[in-house]
Amino acid sequence: MSLALNYKGKSFQFSYTIDRKKLVVGFVILFGLTLISSRSTQDLDEKHSRIEFAKTGYEQQKEELVRLKNSTEDQITGIILKLAEVQGQLQRVNALGTRLVEQAGLSQDEFNFNTLPPSGGPITGSVITLEGNNEMISRIETMIDSLENKTQQLSALESIMLNHHITEVSSVEGRPINKGWLSSHYGVRKDPFSGMPAMHKGLDFAAKEGEKVVATGAGLVTWSGKRYGYGNLVEIDHGDGLVTRYGHNKQTSVKIGDVVTKGQQIALVGNTGRSTGAHVHYEVLRHGKQQDPLPFVYNKR
Helix, strand or coil: CEEEEEEECCCCEEEEEEEHHHHHHHHHHHHHHHHHHHHHHHHHHHHHHHHHHHHHHHHHHHHHHHHHHHHHHHHHHHHHHHHHHHHHHHHHHHHHHHHHHHHHCCCCCCCCCCCCCCCCCCCCCCCCCCCCCCHHHHHHHHHHHHHHHHHHHHHHHHHHHHHHCCHHHCCCCCCCECCCEEEECCEEEECCCCCCEEEECCEEEECCCCCEEECCCCEEEEEEEEECCCEEEEEEEEECCEEEEEEEECEECCCCCCEECCCCEEEECECCCCCCCCEEEEEEEECCEEECCHHHHCCCC
């Protein structure tokens, strides 16, 4: 078997004969080239697909790392802001404690709110330590120690002041206003907002807005500011578990930590909080439970 190629032109004539052997070799070479070309194209496509897959995986990991970084930064920012808030509260406690110590005439060495006292004692449990230098955790631990110490100091200071400085005038009696009238008693009444029966845990004294609200006994101011339902509230601890509250004030005239005397102005009559008009909501609590204030108001010893 052979293949003959003939060409005849006007000025040129060509003739070529390919025998069977050459023809087979030619087909084999042509097939091999075609196969190699096809395989090369497939290899390139496969490598390209692998590269694209790897790129996609890396991009997803990058996005996850960015989200984790942003989330961590937000958490750290929140912790730093909270630490700053606590630091501000500590400074206010320091100022309050220093003022109380001065008012009580006590030694600054015994009640120094600006430094932590020395302490010690036997180990009562396992000791947990943190490896590394973690400044933030160290600051938190310092603040916790400081808060615990200041709480103990304030408790001791309160006890001293209540027992040694105002015991002789700490009896609670009389009305919380100089001008006004008793407008609502202690006990179950129709709620002025819902119209349903509800327990009224104090006395209401109606008066003109801006009239003086006075302390019914000497004591230590433990609250002065807004409280839900009460509006602007003043709370006074008279010692021996006795506390009085004065609610709905237009504004308060005392600060937390102030020592007040019987009859001293502590606020102005107002209509703040859950209130329908200018009045003073007056409560008496003994060991945390509201009492009927009426016997204290009309106590004629």
